[in-house]
Structure formats: C-alpha cells, structure tokens
Amino acid sequence: MKENNHTTQQNTFELLAPAGSLAIFKAVVAAGADAVYVGGSKFGARAYADNFSDEELLEALDYAHLYGRRVYLTVNTLLKNSEIEQVCAYLQPFYEHGLDAVLVQDFGVLTAIHERFPDLAIHTSTQMTVTGVEAARLFSGYGVTRMVMARELSLNEMKRIREETGMELEAFVHGALCYCYSGQCLFSSMLGGRSGNRGRCAQPCRLPYAVMDEKHREYKKDAYVLSLKDMCGIKDLRGLADAGVYSLKIEGRMKQIPYAAGVVSYYRKYIDLFLSGQETQVSEGDYRAVLALGNRCGFTDGYYHRHNGSDMVTFTKPNYEKTNEALQQQILRTYENGAAKIPVRGELVLHQGQAAHYRVKTQTVSAEISGMEVMQAQKKPLLAEDVKSRMEKTGDTPFVMEDLSIRIEDGVFLPNGALNQLRREALAELQKKMLKPYQRQEHPQKAAEEKLPEACEKREKRKxxxxxxxxxxxxxxxxxxxxxxxxxxxxxxxxxxxxxxxxxxxxxxxxxxxxxxxxxxxxxxxxxxxxxxxxxxxxxxxxxxxxxxxxxxxxxxxxxxxxxxxxxxxxxxxxxxxxxxxxxxxxxxxxxxxxxxxxxxxxxxxxxxxxxxxxxxxxxYPLMTSAQCVHANTRGCDKKRGLSYLKDRYQVQFPVKNFCTYCYNVVYNSLxxxxxxxxxxxxxxxxxxxxxxxxxxxxxxxxxxxxxxxxxxxxxxxxxxxxxxxxxxxxxxxxxxx
Structure with missing residues (x-):
C-alpha cells in the first residue's frame, strides 16, 4: 500500500476522519483525510477515548494546517450550569490558533459560542437529531454552517434539505450505528448512570434481550435486537453526491491506526476515482479489505435507501471483528509515522563582508533570513559540499529539503553554529508564514452575567x-x-x-x-x-x-x-x-x-x-426512540400500533411501543x-x-x-x-x- 499524498482542493466531497489521539490524527492525515474531528480535554461525546490534551490539540491544528487540512473540535455534550461558563474560555486558545469548526449538541452552548466567537464555524452534532428543513433554517441564524444529519435519514431526505435550505450537509458514511436516534437515548443513563448525552454510554443496546408480546409471552430468546451492524457507504458515492452531501464522516474516535487510517485510505481511493469522473465500482477485494479492518456481523448501507429493516440488526451476536492481521500491520507501517514531509527548496548565499542570506520556499510560501557577517577564512575555508550537507538537515521539522542551491565565495568562513541557527530560523519562519492565515486575533474575555433569561424577564409570574x-x-x-x-x-x-x-x-x-x-x-x-x-x-x-x-x-x-x-x-x-x-x-x-x-x-x-x-x-421515561421496530424485526410489520416487551438478563422488562403513523419505536423504562x-x-x-x-x-x-x-x-x-x-x-x- 502506497502512502497517499492527497492535498485538499475544492471538490465535491470532504473526507472527514476520526482521531482519538495525536498519533491517529497524523496517520489519517497521511491516509488522505481532508478534515479530522477530535475531542479535547473537555465536553466531548467520547469520554473514554484518549482524547487530546490542550497542547496536543494545538499541535494537531498546526499539523493539519501545514498540510492544508481542517480540524473540527467536538463540544457535543450537554452542559450543566456549572460547566457552561467554562466553554468559551476553553475554546479561546484553539479559536486563536485557527480551529476550523466546533461540533455542538447543546442549544445553550451553540448560542454562547456564536455570541462569543461570531466568525467561528459551528456544526450541529448528530446528537441534535436534525431530520428536516425546518431545523436547518432555524440554525442558520446562529452561525451554523453545517448540519451533521441524523444517521436515519435517507438520501432523498438529505437531498430535500440541501435543495430547500442550501445548508452544507455532513452524513455518516462508515462505522457504528446507534439503535436510537442520537441524542434521544437515556438507556445507559437510567441503567447505570452513564449518560450517552454526556459521552459515557455503556452500550446496553449491545446486550441480549428476550422479546415478549403484549401479554408478556416470550417468543424470542436472547436476541441482540437492539444491536445494529456497522454501516459502509463506500458503494454509495454517486447517491451521496446527488443528494448534495458535502462531508463524508467516518465514525470511530475509539478506534486505532489500522482501522482509522485504513478505512480512510480506501475511501480516499474511490472518492478520487469518482471525482475524476471514473465511477469505478468498488472491487470485491477492496470491499473485503475494508470489512477485514473491522465490522460488526458484516456491513449494512444504513438508512440511505430504506427506513429500517431486520437485515440491519445483528440478532445472533454483536461482536466486533477484525481479521487479516497482515493487512493491519501493513497499514500501521505505512501510516504510523504520519504524512510525508513537505518538500522545500533552499538558496544560501555566502559572500565575505555581507550577512549570510538563506531563503527557503514551498510552492506557495517563502521565508528569508539574514545571519551573521561572513568572514574571511583564517585556516580552513568552508567547502560547498560540507555546507550543503549541513543545510539539508531538517530534523524534526515538517519539512524535507528537495533542492538546495549554494552560492559561496572562495576562502570564506562561518561557524557551524551560525549555519545551524540560520537553517533553524528560516524553517521556523517558513512554518510561521504557512500557519499565519489560519490564526485569529485574540478576543477579549467577557465577564459572565448573572441574570434571568432575557425573554423571560418581562413575563408575569404564573399560577x-x-x-x-x-x-x-x-x-x-x-x-x-x-x-x-x-x-x-x-x-x-x-x-x-x-x-x-x-x-x-x-x-x-x-x-x-x-x-x-x-x-x-x-x-x-x-x-x-x-x-x-x-x-x-x-x-x-x-x-x-x-x-x-x-x-x-x-x-x-x-x-x-x-x-x-x-x-x-x-x-x-x-x-x-x-x-x-x-x-x-x-x-x-x-x-x-x-x-x-x-x-x-x-x-x-x-x-x-x-x-x-x-x-x-x-x-x-422514554429510554430510546428508534427508526427500527422491535415488532416488525421479530414478527413482521403489520402496521398496527402495539406493545411488546424486552426482558434483560436480570428478568427486568422494558415496554416497547411501536407508533406506525410515524414509523418509530419507543423503548420505555421498566418502572x-x-x-x-x-x-x-x-x-x-x-x-x-x-x-x-x-x-x-x-x-x-x-x-x-x-x-x-x-x-x-x-x-x-x-x-x-x-x-x-x-x-x-x-x-x-x-x-x-x-
């Protein structure tokens, strides 16, 4: 497998990858991601991922921007009063450092960020359960530039939202599917106090349940009726493009390099083929390779073409499987060191009595540094080949010297330390210039105001x-x-x-x-x-x-x-x-x-x-609202409102009502x-x-x-x-x- 040196450009799709650590971040950039979404030290919906320290996130921003990629930070949990005051202060350094967008679930957080950072792009998280044009129009007034739609939407529904609102759309294209509409689940919360809305889901949906009819008669034993297969949309690029979807999102901030970088690399391959006009069908070999990187009882194409279906459910086991260890190791070796270094060209001029002059440049940016005055050699003059060897070194910088020209006068001398300093300063200045367009001016912090909600202040007290x-x-x-x-x-x-x-x-x-x-x-x-x-x-x-x-x-x-x-x-x-x-x-x-x-x-x-x-x-309490139907998936669809029960391993029974008029299920708490x-x-x-x-x-x-x-x-x-x-x-x- 060859490293992908893809660079971002205006095109039909953005390939959006997950990263749960800095190492994975660099790997998915190397594999061809246009953008990466990450969780920081606070407020992310994957509390059990490694996540990024503040220092690592700043480094990730620089790394992405040097390669022309984008970074989206997840602030997609619900925040209590004791926490929301911290949000803007938490975002401040990342905003100034060039954060490209923030993903948000909480409407209060959304409005607070928009008020504090009006030029920061906001993406509504799938946790907001956005399913229609009305919400898209509503959010457009709050700095929202993109909607991450509910996973349950069909391609036709996506197309309608795009055509009627013009909102930029992001759709999940690969990875785990929740049984419940995201943001509508209290199952983990009620069973164990671990809230999915706070990034701590314990996944009770992956456990077996017996299914019972309305008279509590058991008719299906130990079935994984709430566990869905992983989705794979690599064969649906044409449909996604026709629907007006811009960003293709891969799920998996808990996954490691072989999965994250591997999946990205295969999607990159077929996206590039598609964008070049070659609508090549996904080969069986590549599809099997993607499957081997990780799946849950095979793949489903999700909800793109249907409202629900028993073929999307694992039923017999929810085990997550990955195979082909050789492929895993091949991907790891290819991408674990991150993207290839950025090629630069250098020009060094050394003339006696003049300041040493060094210029480095990429295809679009250049930096020039003048050093100490070049001296006449007293003993051993500088040799061009020795100087070139020293100046070609780039160390742990993101650069590699592609071509270096040296103009050196005979019989001159400059200390090695001066040459090293000239090299370091020039590369540092080049990096600074490359990152400067992304960085923002500091925003003054506003003091928190303790007051009632403005729209409520004038209302009379009600009985x-x-x-x-x-x-x-x-x-x-x-x-x-x-x-x-x-x-x-x-x-x-x-x-x-x-x-x-x-x-x-x-x-x-x-x-x-x-x-x-x-x-x-x-x-x-x-x-x-x-x-x-x-x-x-x-x-x-x-x-x-x-x-x-x-x-x-x-x-x-x-x-x-x-x-x-x-x-x-x-x-x-x-x-x-x-x-x-x-x-x-x-x-x-x-x-x-x-x-x-x-x-x-x-x-x-x-x-x-x-x-x-x-x-x-x-x-x-409604624990789950789902587009899936327990009754239809286990007994067939009769289009009648009804009641059934799920019995867990502790013999606790959870009522399930199917609402056929709206085609969704609600799983309720047992008490x-x-x-x-x-x-x-x-x-x-x-x-x-x-x-x-x-x-x-x-x-x-x-x-x-x-x-x-x-x-x-x-x-x-x-x-x-x-x-x-x-x-x-x-x-x-x-x-x-x-």
Missing amino acids: ECVFAVTGERRQLAPVLESSCVTSVCLDMEAYDRSTIMEELKEDANAVMQKDKEVYLAMPRIFRAGTAEWVRQILPDIKRMGFAGVLVRNYEEMALAKETFLGSEIITDHNLYCYNDQAVRAFAGQGVTKNTVPLELNRSEIKRRYNEESTMMLYGY PVLLFSNLEELKKAGIRDFRMDFTMESAKETKAILKLYEEFAAGSRRQYPKEWENRYTNGHYKRGVE
Whole structure:
C-alpha cells in the first residue's frame, strides 16, 4: 500500500476522519483525510477515548494546517450550569490558533459560542437529531454552517434539505450505528448512570434481550435486537453526491491506526476515482479489505435507501471483528509515522563582508533570513559540499529539503553554529508564514452575567399548573375527572392517521368542556413524510382551540413559531435545557415553557432557572426512540400500533411501543418515575408547573395515580402506600449523571 499524498482542493466531497489521539490524527492525515474531528480535554461525546490534551490539540491544528487540512473540535455534550461558563474560555486558545469548526449538541452552548466567537464555524452534532428543513433554517441564524444529519435519514431526505435550505450537509458514511436516534437515548443513563448525552454510554443496546408480546409471552430468546451492524457507504458515492452531501464522516474516535487510517485510505481511493469522473465500482477485494479492518456481523448501507429493516440488526451476536492481521500491520507501517514531509527548496548565499542570506520556499510560501557577517577564512575555508550537507538537515521539522542551491565565495568562513541557527530560523519562519492565515486575533474575555433569561424577564409570574399528557385515549376520562389537573396535553401518538382528526377534535372539546386548557403533543420525530402530513392537517388543528403545543424536536419548534399553534410553545425534556443559557436561547425562539431535563439531580435543578419550567412528576421515561421496530424485526410489520416487551438478563422488562403513523419505536423504562413526595422541595426550587405522563396505563391505573397525587398535593399524605413499594423509581432526581 502506497502512502497517499492527497492535498485538499475544492471538490465535491470532504473526507472527514476520526482521531482519538495525536498519533491517529497524523496517520489519517497521511491516509488522505481532508478534515479530522477530535475531542479535547473537555465536553466531548467520547469520554473514554484518549482524547487530546490542550497542547496536543494545538499541535494537531498546526499539523493539519501545514498540510492544508481542517480540524473540527467536538463540544457535543450537554452542559450543566456549572460547566457552561467554562466553554468559551476553553475554546479561546484553539479559536486563536485557527480551529476550523466546533461540533455542538447543546442549544445553550451553540448560542454562547456564536455570541462569543461570531466568525467561528459551528456544526450541529448528530446528537441534535436534525431530520428536516425546518431545523436547518432555524440554525442558520446562529452561525451554523453545517448540519451533521441524523444517521436515519435517507438520501432523498438529505437531498430535500440541501435543495430547500442550501445548508452544507455532513452524513455518516462508515462505522457504528446507534439503535436510537442520537441524542434521544437515556438507556445507559437510567441503567447505570452513564449518560450517552454526556459521552459515557455503556452500550446496553449491545446486550441480549428476550422479546415478549403484549401479554408478556416470550417468543424470542436472547436476541441482540437492539444491536445494529456497522454501516459502509463506500458503494454509495454517486447517491451521496446527488443528494448534495458535502462531508463524508467516518465514525470511530475509539478506534486505532489500522482501522482509522485504513478505512480512510480506501475511501480516499474511490472518492478520487469518482471525482475524476471514473465511477469505478468498488472491487470485491477492496470491499473485503475494508470489512477485514473491522465490522460488526458484516456491513449494512444504513438508512440511505430504506427506513429500517431486520437485515440491519445483528440478532445472533454483536461482536466486533477484525481479521487479516497482515493487512493491519501493513497499514500501521505505512501510516504510523504520519504524512510525508513537505518538500522545500533552499538558496544560501555566502559572500565575505555581507550577512549570510538563506531563503527557503514551498510552492506557495517563502521565508528569508539574514545571519551573521561572513568572514574571511583564517585556516580552513568552508567547502560547498560540507555546507550543503549541513543545510539539508531538517530534523524534526515538517519539512524535507528537495533542492538546495549554494552560492559561496572562495576562502570564506562561518561557524557551524551560525549555519545551524540560520537553517533553524528560516524553517521556523517558513512554518510561521504557512500557519499565519489560519490564526485569529485574540478576543477579549467577557465577564459572565448573572441574570434571568432575557425573554423571560418581562413575563408575569404564573399560577401553578398540573399537566396530564395522555398517550392513550382511555386515559382521558379519569384525567378529566381529576380536580387537580388544570391542563391536558393530547398526544398525537395516541391516534391513528385515519381517525385522528375526528377523535382529536372530540377529545379537545371534551377537555375544554371541563374548563381545562388543552394542548397538543407533537410526534417525537418529525421527518419529511410526517412534516408534509402535519402541514396538510394544520389548518383544521388550529381551529380546534389548542392553548399551545408540546414540541419534541427542533423541526417542530420552528414550525410552531412559524404557524402559531396556540399561544404557548412548550419544549419537551429532550430539547435539553441543562443550563440557563439554553433556557434563554429557547425563549428567544418563542418558547414559553421548557421541561426540566430528566438527567438532572435535585441539587442541579435547584441551581437552575426554573420559573419557566415544567417538571415531570410521574411517567415512564422514554429510554430510546428508534427508526427500527422491535415488532416488525421479530414478527413482521403489520402496521398496527402495539406493545411488546424486552426482558434483560436480570428478568427486568422494558415496554416497547411501536407508533406506525410515524414509523418509530419507543423503548420505555421498566418502572415509572414517581416524585410526588418531592413536591414541596420542587416548589422551593422555583418550579410552578408539574406534569404527569401517561403512556400504557389503563383507565383504572390512571385514576389511582391521579388520586395519589391529589393526596400529596393536599398534604394528607407524605409517604407512598406499601403496595407501591418496588413499583416506581426516583429516576435521576437523587443520583443524577456524571
């Protein structure tokens, strides 16, 4: 395998490689990556990768820029109030050193970075679950120059986003696939306190589960139903180009040199062939070689051409396999020393009585240095061949002397130390000039301002409200009978597409007849097909008298602001407001109320601005929202909403609901969270609105839960009934996440 000396130029694709260490970084540059994404010492979504120290990151920036490549830093975790103040100070030296872009998940972090560094490119992380044109338009106003789309999008959906918004798009092309829409997973968090949103996923999706029907009858044993194969899109370059995708992203910041550099080298080969007009099919030998570098039960082409499918699931084993040790070693030997040194040409002039003059240049940049005065030789004059041998040395610099001309007068002398200094200074100046275009002026640090979110300051204090979200129509009757419920949120997931308009209108009227406010909960995922349908029925929905809307993604938030779906826009818990900067940012988009994130503990909630927040007191936490379908993948698709269960090795059962109208699954926690006993503590934290989410409860169960709440709210009960023991969880209220 020959080293790839590819240099970046304007072309159709950017090949974007991962690097978990400086050694891997240099290897993928050598293998032909146009850009590299890395994690630094803080705030990255791969907490268990080696990651880069601050000094290594500065070195990586210089290394990349000398070879005309780009570096993107991941700041793609959710940050708490105690952390967000550190973000801009952390980024400052990298910004000044020429950082090309930053990847972000947290909306608060995004707006803080844009305010502090308005000329720094921002890429929305796949953790933001961007699936549609509405989000692209929204983010374009915040310095976002590129969207890393949800892995689940098809090529057609990507094409639509590109054509309708002009936003630069980045798509995953190779590596591991998450079962869950990225940014929508709480599975690892709830099972072990290791949050995927904080870069600490323990991958419970790679464990075996028994599958059970709605009556808890087991019909599939020990299947890896949540484990997806690795994707490989090397055969889809034409489709990606037609879709308008610019950046092709390889997953794998936890991988080593043979995998990272090897995969990059093969993609580089076929990208270059494609860009030169030679649409050469990927050879079987090369495809097998890429497979040998690492795969999980073979490859899938992901979601490019289909919404989901059982052929994407590992089922029998999730083992990660790599073969062909000879190939691994060959790649390691080829790339472990990094890219070939940059060729330079030199010209040295030594004339008696004049300052020594040395000029070095690349194809585009030159540097000139004058040294000490050249003397007449008293004993042994300088010989041209000796001088040339000394000046050709480049040591540990990134340069190699390609050609050196020497003009030396007879009988002159210069100390070896002076020659060495001349050489070192010239190469250092050359490197400085090559890097200067990337570097920025220092930005003055702004002092952090302690104040309420600007868009919230003028609002009047609200009276306390109790929301009930109904995920099934059978729950509505007991909710309407409850005197404590002030507002009812009708979940669109509770209705089938064929009957939703009649039933939704009927239920909305029933709520208003009870003098309760009625809200509409939007779908968890809002992809193109759903968006088109919702826009068609929107005029009729607006006439139903909804007081507001509960939105669960950025697409819906933008749509709600655009179309005014009632006077209130409430963001759900998965539009994360870990920090007050995010609260302010959402308020600036017309959001009147947010939901307290489910991963914060009691002390973190107390340190948060809660006057505009609602808190979930009861409900089964949604652990995963997936484009895959447990029911369809194990029993076949019947296009009917239903309930099944996943049983783990500890015999714990996790409910799974498939929502066929929107074609996604939700895996719920095995027990509901119950925080009624913490009601007064939450009020002291400034929370005025409380929420109960009903998902699979019967009417009788719904009534019992509401009665229990009424007793706690009235002060007539302080402890849960004995029969409730082992039937609920405190969620993260006490323990939180790292």
